[in-house]
Amino acid sequence: MALQVYTASLLKEGLVAYLTLENGNPSWTPDIRLATAGTDSELEALKLAAEQSELENHVVAPYAIDVLETEAGYIASTKREQIRASGPTIRLPQDAVRASRKAA
Amino acid sequence: MDSYIKDRKAEGDEWMPFTGLEESSSLPTGDIYVPLEEWLKSRESLLERNGRLGVALSNTDDPALIKDDLDRLDLVVLEFPKMADGRAFSQARLLRERYGFKGEIRATGDVLYDQLFYMQRCGINGFELRNDQDVSNSLKAFDEMTVTYQPASDEEFPIWRRED
C-alpha cells in the first residue's frame, strides 16, 4: 500500500493543510514535508484524527493522498496535489506586473 | 411532532399521517392526511369521516389533480426530500395562487432554518422542522429579510409596482 498523508482545507482560512500526528496529538501544517505519513494501520490513526478535526470544525473535507518520500521530504504523487501543495505554477499578477516594469 | 411551526408560532401538531397501508378499521380518529394515491382511490369514504382531511403530494404530483377538492381539504403536505430539491416551492405557489387554497400548506422533510423565508413567500405556512432544528431560533428566520423584489404568494406585484 502506498505511503499516504491526510490533507484538508482549514475552515477559517480555506488554506491547504496537512495533518501531523505527534504522540497522538493532531495539528495541521501548510507544509506537506512536515506531514505525518503512514500506511495501513498508521493510516487508520491519521484518518481518525482527521475526521475528529473535521468534527471540531478545524478543517473541511479531509482526504488521503499518495506521497513519495524524497531527500527533501514528502512530495505529492499527482500533479493536482503537487500544485495544491506548492501553489499556482504561474506568477501571481502583482508580482508579474512589477517584474515586467523592472524589465522595461 | 415536536418541531412544528404554524403561522410563525411554535405549535402542537394535531394531524395524523395515514399511509394507506393501515387497515381501515385501524384508521386513527381525528384529523388525518393521506397520500394523493390514497385520496384518489378512497375519496368518497374519506369524505364521510368527521375529522379534517389533508392530502400529501409527492414532488412529481401535479397540484391540479386536487384543485377541485381543495375546498374540502384543510391541509396539503409537501415534501422537501433534501434541501437542494426545490420542486415543492412551485407546487406551493400553484396551490395558493392558481387554485386559491386557503388551508395549511405544510413543508416536510429537509425543512431547515435558511429555507423558511423562501417557503413562507411561496405560501407555505406549516413547517415540520427537521429534528435537529431549534424551533424558537427558527422563528427568527422569517424576518431576516424584509425587502422582496418579485411577486409570490405574499405579494401580487414586483417591487416597482407596489404603492409606497
Add this chain to the structure above:
Amino acid sequence: MYQYSEQDHQLLLERVAQFRGQVERRLKGDLSEEEFKHQRLRNGLYLQLHAYMLRVAIPYGLLSSDQMRTLAHIARKYDKGYGHFSTRQNIQYNWPKLEDVPDILDDLAKVEMHAIQTSGNCIRNTTSDPLAGVARDEVEDPRPYCELIRQWSTFHPEFNFLPRKFKIAVSGAIHDRAAVAVHDIGLRLIKNDGGETGFEVLVGGGLGRTPMIGKTIRSFLPKQDMLTYLEAILRVYNQLGRRDNLYKARIKILVHETGEEKFRELVEAEWEKIKTSGLFIRDEDFAWIKGFFKDPEYENLLDQDGNYENLLLSNLDFARWADKNIELHKQSGYRIVYLSLKTAHQPPGDVTADQMDAIADLADKYSLGQIRTTHRQNLVLSDVKLKDLPALWEELAALDLATPNYNHVTDIISCPGLDYCALATARSIPISQAITARFDDYDYVNDLGDVSINISGCINACGHHHVANIGILGVNKKGTEVYQLTLGGSAREDAAIGKIIGPAFEADEIVDAIDKVLSVYLENREDPEETFLTTYRRVGQPLFKERLYG
C-alpha cells in the same frame, strides 16, 4: 446606470447580516459543511484548490469608477492584490478568508455591489452586451431589461433551488457580443414588422459536458411579457428538470429530452395562465427603468480630430492600437475603447489592484466614470472622445493595458484551470501564456485577423472552448496534462459548437499544433478578408487534420 433605492440598500444590508450569521453558525458548528455549502455558494463563495474563492456580481458587466475602486480596495485588503474578470462579466478573488467575507460584503454593499446568486443552483448574474447603449448596431439598449431581470431573479423564492445553475443573457444588437446562444435562456432584442420591440427567446443553450446551441422557442415575444415568460420557463424547468443526475440537470437536457415542440407547448401553456399577472411590464414601468439608462449628455463633436489623425500617421504603436482596440461609437466624435487584459505578463482576465485604481481614474477622466466588463475577459471604456484617444493610449500603455489584440489570436479566453480550480484536470493559464509568447509579432497577429482561441482546463468548459474558432480542452491522461483541439466553434450570431480534430497533444506540442492550424488557414484563405472561421467552414477539417497528424 441603475441607482439603488433605500429598499435596495436595505436588502443588501439584510443579506450581509444574514450571511454573517450563517458564517458564525458554521464556525460554531451549528451548520454542517454540507448545509453551509448551499448557503455560501448562493453568495458566490467556493472552496477551491488553494483557498476560498469569492465571486462578486457585476450586473450585466457595468461598473462605476467608485465600484472599481472598491474592487481594488478588496483585492488589497483581503486578497493578494489582484482579481480575475470571468467570462460571465463577474470578478473573482482567489484568496479571501471565510471570516473576512462578511466584511468584504459590507464594503461591497456600500457601493451597491454584492455576491448574491453568483453560484449555486439558482438564477445567476444576467449578462449582456458590453457595448450596450453605445453600439452602432443596437436595436435597443438591453440594460433596462437586464436590470428588471436582476430584480425579478434576486432571491426569487420559487427558483432558489433549481435542478442546476441557470444563466440568462440579453443582447440588444445585430451582432451578438453576449453569447446568448450558449445560455440557459438567451434573449435577443428585435423589432417585428410592426416596429414593436420584443425578444427572440432561445432556451437550452450551454457548454459543459454536453454543449448545445439554444433553440428558439419563440420568434417574437412582446417586451411587456418578458418577465411572465421567463417565470413560465423557470416554472416548467423547476418542476420537470432532472434531479437524478447532476450532469443531466441543466435545462438544455430537459429541452432535448422533452423535445423542442413539446417543451414550447409546456411553456406557452404555463405562460397563458400568468401572462396578465403582476409581472406584466407596463409602459410606466419601462419609463421608470429606462430613466436610469438615458444617454449621457454627449457633446456635439465632429467625427475627426487633427491630433489624433497626426498621431495615427506618426506613431506606429498608436496606429496599431487604434486599429485593433477601438470601435466606432453611435455618437459622432466618440469612440469605444477596449482595454486588453491579455498580455504576456498576466493570466487572461487578471487585473491588479493598482491597475483597477488607475482604470477607475481613467474612466473618470475620459469616459464618464463607467467601465464595462466583457465575456471575453476584457474591459471597455465606452464613451471616450476622439480627441482624448492619444492621451488615454499613453496612460493605458504605461499600465500594460494597450496590447493591440482585441478579437485576435492572443485575445485568449482562459479558465483558471488547475492552477486554481478544484475541478480542473489540467492547467490552462500556462498554455495561454505560451501561445501569447509565441504569437508576439504584431504583423503576423494582424495578418491572422479575427480569430478566437479559448482554453478550458476540464470538461466543464468554463473557458468556452466549444465556441472558439480554435478551442483547447485540457484533460488528464494517466497523470499527464494533455490538450485536445476543437475547430470551428463560434459564440456570435452564427453560434456553433467546434468539432474535435483528433488525438490530444502534450503540453509542449500544443503551441506548435496551433501554429500549424493557423498556417493551414493562411495558405488556404481566398483573400486576406476571409476570416479563419469562414475558411474553415469552406474547406472543412481534412486539410487541418492532415497537417496536424499526417
